[in-house]
């Protein structure tokens with residue numbers, strides 16, 4: 001008998017609109033089962049076994065950038081290929097039209113697909129300060145979560161520009177899920193992850209994507225102790241340098 005393929009357990013929504021987090025005003029989508037457990041395991045192995053030089057160690061987290069770091073903060077030197085283990089999820093992201101009359105989520109981005117992936121690893125207790133992703137990217141972010149559940153906080157700036165520390169919305173990201181943020185959520189709001197070991201006060205009343213969770217029952221006691229979480233952040237970098245691609249092909253082995 002043929003072995004089960006790794007994606008046989010995956011049932012994507014016919015239209016992304018079916019996965020919209022309706023409690024959040026701007027357009028944001030959550031698919032709890034975007035990849036299979038087998039795929040999660042394989043990707044985590046690839047992340048872990050990437051060459052040491054691929055990792056950049058920050059104070060509380062480490063990260064990889066694929067295919068490369070941006071130069072001058074906003075330019076990709078040639079849209080070099082992504083490794084297969086990251087590339088394989090892109091057709092899946094593009095396979096879901098928004099609605100009956102609307103195309104996929106990257107249809108209006110300059111390259112029609114993501115060309116850049118950040119891999120972030122958070123040990124329990126690590127987080128990321130509330131921030132905006134800035135102008136280097138098209139305002140569509142696809143985040144695949146692996147390994148552990150974590151709570152993402154969305155904040156509004158106060159009228160004076162200061163961060164409002166109380167999040168407007170909280171989104172739980174379960175392992176194997178895909179979160180897609182777009183539009184004003186990208187440009188107007190900040191997103192961050194608290195540097196704590198246990199996410200608390202988890203309930204239907206406080207979690208925006210409660211009805212979209214794979215297993216809300218597992219958060220019945222209102223808290224979740226974090227394990228190591230790895231995220232894959234897929235985005236389309238607006239500026240791609242042609243010189244970079246020419247140099248890239250010049251140095252490519254035959």
Ligand SMILES: O=C(O)CCC(=O)C(=O)O
Pocket residue numbers: 118120128133143152191231233
């Ligand atoms: O890990 C995440 O889900 C968020 C990462 C992030 O916001 C970033 O790298 O800009």
Ligand SMILES: [Fe+2]
Pocket residue numbers: 131132133191
């Ligand atoms: Fe970010």
